[in-house]
Amino acid sequence: MSDTAAWKTIARGVLEIIEADDLRKKLSKGTPLNIKLGIDPTSPDVHLGFTVVMRKLRQFQDLGHRVILIVGDYTATVGDPSGKNKTRPILTHEDVLKNAETYKQQFFKIVDPAKTSVIYNGEWFSKLTFTEVTKLMSQITVAQMLEREDFQKRYRGGQPISLHEFLYPMMQAYDSVMIDADVELGGMDQKFNVLRGRELQRSLGKEPQVGLFMPILLGTDGKEKMSKSLGNYIGVNEAPQAMFHKIYALPDALVESYFQLLTDIPLESIQAKLAQVAAGTLNPNALKEELARDIVRQYHGADAAEMAAIQEKRIHAGEALPENIPVFAVPAGEHWLPELIVKAGMAKSNGEARRLIENGGVSFDDAKIGDPKAKAMVSGRHLLKCGKRNFARIEAE
RNA sequence: GGGUGGGUGCCCGAGUGGUUAAUGGGGGUGGACUGUAAAUCCACUGGCUAUGCCUACGGCGGUUCGAAACCGCCCCCACCCA
Numbered sequence: 001m002s003d004t005a006a007w008k009t010i011a012r013g014v015l016e017i018i019e020a021d022d023l024r025k026k027l028s029k030g031t032p033l034n035i036k037l038g039i040d041p042t043s044p045d046v047h048l049g050f051t052v053v054m055r056k057l058r059q060f061q062d063l064g065h066r067v068i069l070i071v072g073d074y075t076a077t078v079g080d081p082s083g084k085n086k087t088r089p090i091l092t093h094e095d096v097l098k099n100a101e102t103y104k105q106q107f108f109k110i111v112d113p114a115k116t117s118v119i120y121n122g123e124w125f126s127k128l129t130f131t132e133v134t135k136l137m138s139q140i141t142v143a144q145m146l147e148r149e150d151f152q153k154r155y156r157g158g159q160p161i162s163l164h165e166f167l168y169p170m171m172q173a174y175d176s177v178m179i180d181a182d183v184e185l186g187g188m189d190q191k192f193n194v195l196r197g198r199e200l201q202r203s204l205g206k207e208p209q210v211g212l213f214m215p216i217l218l219g220t221d222g223k224e225k226m227s228k229s230l231g232n233y234i235g236v237n238e239a240p241q242a243m244f245h246k247i248y249a250l251p252d253a254l255v256e257s258y259f260q261l262l263t264d265i266p267l268e269s270i271q272a273k274l275a276q277v278a279a280g281t282l283n284p285n286a287l288k289e290e291l292a293r294d295i296v297r298q299y300h301g302a303d304a305a306e307m308a309a310i311q312e313k314r315i316h317a318g319e320a321l322p323e324n325i326p327v328f329a330v331p332a333g334e335h336w337l338p339e340l341i342v343k344a345g346m347a348k349s350n351g352e353a354r355r356l357i358e359n360g361g362v363s364f365d366d367a368k369i370g371d372p373k374a375k376a377m378v379s380g381r382h383l384l385k386c387g388k389r390n391f392a393r394i395e396a397e
Numbered sequence: 398g399g400g401u402g403g404g405u406g407c408c409c410g411a412g413u414g415g416u417u418a419a420u421g422g423g424g425g426u427g428g429a430c431u432g433u434a435a436a437u438c439c440a441c442u443g444g445c446u447a448u449g450c451c452u453a454c455g456g457c458g459g460u461u462c463g464a465a466a467c468c469g470c471c472c473c474c475a476c477c478c479a
Contacts, residue, residue, distance in 0.1 A: 157475095158403095158474085158475045158476070159474090159475080160474065160475075221424095222434090222435085231425095245433085248433065248434095249433055249434070250434070251434055251435065252432095252434050252435065253434090253435080254434095255434095283432075284432070284434075285432060285433075285434085288432095288433090288434080312433085315433095316433060336446065338446080339446085347426095349443085349444060349445085350444085350445070350446075351443080351444065351445075352426085352441095352442080354446095355426085355427080355440090355441055355442075356426080356427065356441090358427090358440085358441080359426080359427040359428060359440060359441060360427070360428055360440095361426080361427040361428070362427090372446095373446075386427085387426075387427060387428095388427095388433085389433095
């Protein structure tokens with residue numbers, strides 16, 4: 001293929017392409033390709049983990065291709081078991097539609113809506129007859145289904161697998177047939193499903209899609225994949241300062257993959273800097289700052305990124321407090337401190353608040369509190385601090 | 398339908414009649430250290446303004462001075478056989 005720059009863009013960060021040769025052929029046709037992404041709008045809070053795939057979609061668009069976003073309103077009512085060790089809770093159709101709207105609003109922060117078609121798969125699944133479903137399911141055997149790692153693990157580990165979960169991969173495959181997908185994007189956990197699409201297309205005499213698999217972005221804990229339920233995520237809707245801080249405080253080991261998957265900064269430049277860090281000639285924080293700035297810029301603009309960077313430094317130097325400290329109004333007078341801490345949402349119960357105090361993590365107006373029975377006199381404006389980065393303003397009503 | 402093994406705190410997992418929110422690990426939170434990261438160390442990790450009271454070991458009943466543990470029924474899960 002002559003267009004090596006385009007190929008380089010497409011291949012950046014990609015874990016696996018099945019088959020790369022097929023993709024080269026498709027690209028060389030010179031006509032816009034159908035790039036498919038299927039989503040289950042289960043959790044409308046889009047975080048950076050999702051953006052890895054979205055950014056890839058955007059790169060395809062910038063090269064002239066068309067994105068088809070399949071909203072799995074029907075598949076969501078089945079619940080994709082991919083990568084899960086449990087049956088997923090089934091959503092109501094109403095929830096799915098509502099979530100889809102929220103999802104799209106965030107999706108289009110990255111993906112170009114002008115080059116995107118949004119299609120609900122209920123469009124065809126609501127019309128399939130039982131006979132057609134039977135025919136679809138006859139395309140696969142139980143043994144093939146159990147090849148999928150997560151099914152296999154659950155089966156061996158004595159975890160339940162509901163039969164309806166077997167429908168999911170075939171439904172996803174059917175989507176690809178219906179829209180004539182050329183490329184389907186997904187994480188490695190989607191490999192099995194995407195390959196079903198490839199095979200189903202082929203068996204129906206269509207040109208099979210190419211599977212393009214992106215790595216799973218690890219979360220801020222550096223261990224598990226980024227996910228809302230694990231609380232290790234960075235949301236695309238987060239405020240600049242919060243976003244900046246989370247990226248800046250990332251474990252070192254994650255920096256390279258974040259650069260690769262979440263920015264367009266040339267890989268050579270990153271590798272050169274990482275080498276300097278390893279050699280001890282560059283402070284790792286400088287690299288994290290560059291990363292944080294770039295990502296915050298993408299979602300909030302250059303000015304906000306600059307402000308966040310300055311603010312972050314001030315906070316750590318102890319010169320400033322974060323912006324947007326939540327304010328809680330209470331009646332003037334004496335208040336038992338644990339009660340204030342709970343009110344400010346820094347602890348779930350009075351008991352937890354007492355323990356925080358006993359552990360020496362609480363200060364009120366810069367005075368450390370050691371006694372869980374302590375009371376605070378509230379008149380005017382006060383600063384309550386729990387731990388290193390949890391601040392709240394307490395104001396007299 | 399028959400058989401076997403299970404259901405314990407956020408997760409995993411000890412515990413089989415008798416102080417005690419219930420060993421241990423993971424995770425989480427706070428502190429020390431540090432680069433704001435990692436690693437390490439220490440503390441905390443059901444609720445209640447609390448020398449005590451309440452709630453908790455799948456559910457409901459029962460035995461007992463006393464049960465997560467014993468008995469009965471029920472619900473749920475896995476595996477084997479059909």
